[in-house]
Amino acid sequence: MEMLALQILLLCQVVVGTVGNILLFVHNFSPILTDSRLRPIQVILINLAVANAFMLLLLTYSHDMIDLVPKNPPTDLKCKLAHFFHMVARGTNMCSTCVLSTYQFVTLVPGNWARVMFREISPKVVRYSCYSCWLFSVLNNAYIPMNVRGPKKSHNDSDSQGKRMCSISVVNVDMNYLQFSYDIIFIGIMVWTSVSMVIHLNRHHQRMHYIHNPNQSNRGHAETRAAHTILMLVVTFVSLYILNCICVLFHVSFVESRRWLRNVIEFLALSFPTISPLLLIFRDPRGPCSLYFNVGLEIHVTGKVITEEQ
Secondary structure, X not given: OHHHHHHHHHHHHHHHHHHHHHHHHHHXXXXXXXXXXXXXXXXXXXXXXXXXXXXXXXXXXXXXOOOOXXXXXXXXXXXXXXXXXXXXXXXXXXXXXXXXXXXHHHHOOOOHHHHHHHHHHHHHHHHHHHXXXXXXXXXXXXXXXXXXXXXXXXXXXXXXXXXXXXXEOOOOHHHHHHHHHXXXXXXXXXXXXXXXXXXHHHHHHHHHOOOOOHHHHHHHHHHHHHHXXXXXXXXHHHHHHHHHHHHHHHHHHOOOOOHHHHHHHHHHHHHHHHHHHHXXXXXXXXXXXXXXXXXXXXXXXXXXXXXXXO
16 A cells, blocks of 8 residues: 555656646746747756756656556666666756856846946857757766666566566665765755855845945846845755665665665656746746746747738
8 A cells, every 4th residue: 555655656746746847847938939049047957957857757668667558567678768768867867956046146247347347248159058968868877778687687576576676786885975976966066156146135135225226136136036046946956866766775785685675766756856846936036827838928929910910
């Protein structure tokens, strides 16, 4: 009964997360339908939404999390590809979150010269950073296919779950340390930019007590709200990452670890891809309802223009 409840919870998590990331993708990709130029923040969010969706769908397949629908055992090739692309999406997810927090920090840098200089180069820098995230993740996880195999052959008929799960061989300790060091670097950058933003926002809040300019107040409120959203995103990511690492240590330390612990690890691994699009949508300054009206209006306008041209 407990396993069935966990399976249903994981299924709901995958469905909600996938829908949320599709909405986030469409919301930020829709300006292209009207031949508008994407803002750097939209490029990052598109990248993050794609990585989140891949994580949700590929982890579900490679780990065979959901047993509600019977299916044939995956082949060796399918296991390799699914686990490889899942790890690539995971690395891109972490890298994109790091790029997002860094971009938000740079936009808060005081001084007009910094804003003007960054505004000129930011579109190219952000675009190349997003491309680099995918390339870096592919190179960093190139060893994954060599350590993943199809389901183990078992003569035990009662072990139906083991016959449908991809098996992962023991990875070299050096590769584990290398993977962990990359994670620490990205998390360190996120924490550093977040702490710097908190310090800057605190100083900005103190200055606003002595300045009563309406234009600066409105601009400061928008920047503060955006920074708070990124801070919430980073805190959520780091907290879930730490909890996931603790559960993984327990899972590795105890040989006879139960199946529910593995499901908890998978639930934590999918929590950020599920929460992040909802957080970004509902923290939108225009309100979550603007997502639907904005996308619908742009599609309607684009269709009207195409009809008139024909």
